Amino acid sequence: MRRVTTKILPVLLALLSLASCSRKLNYRDGRYRSAREMVRLKRGGSRVSGRPMGKTKVVGTTASGSKTKVVVKRPVRTGSATGTLASVIEAARSYQGTPYLFGGTTRVGLDCSGLLQLSFGEAGVNIPRSSNEQAVWGDPVRTTDLQPGDLVFFGASPGSRTITHVGLVTVADDEGVDFIHASTSLGVVENSLESDYYLSRFIRAVRPKL
DSSP, rough: HHHHHHHHHHHHHHHHHHHHHHHHEEEEEEEOOOHHHHHHHHHTTTTTOOOOOOEEEEEEEEETTOEEEEEEOOOOOOOOOOHHHOOOOOOOHHTOOOOBBOOOTTTEEOOOHHHHHHHHHTTTTEEEEEEEHTSSSSOOOOGGGGTTOEEEEEESSSTTSSSSSEEEEEEETTTEEEEEETTTTTTTEEEETHHHHHHHHHHEEEEOOO
């Protein structure tokens, strides 16, 4: 019995240590925070680069000319898509966990542009095959105006202007922007556009021609 306990104890201690480290990674200011919160904290509370926080509008004035009311208006962000784009996003999410495969176009393996072509295809929309062709299949859109269903394009390294990767925006709301893509290391996953890694490689975004 002592031998069994001696063998199990180190394993239990290791697991407890891993759990503690895992929690500390997202533990800040005395409480556990989500991945999105950690991204914003790391960036000093900022959201997508260049996103306006809002504007004020004077509703009325008194006889003396002083302001009586100020309304703060923030950009309207659509948290979820509808119609065809909702179907496209649903199709893309059905491939989550599929491994990355250069040139892949099936559930056995997918590359980034293949994921988008299949997802749009399942919704009855034909789009170009390569990420460079997809980058001109639509109208340019600013990061401040991103909506679910928009396509986001990246370079292989920070500051690069050569498109090598593409993703599909799945959520765009006051919390930030998420996109789904076929990652070379993780396969099909959703990530936050606000992470340093993707912001540093971001090149452009387009709104599909539907």
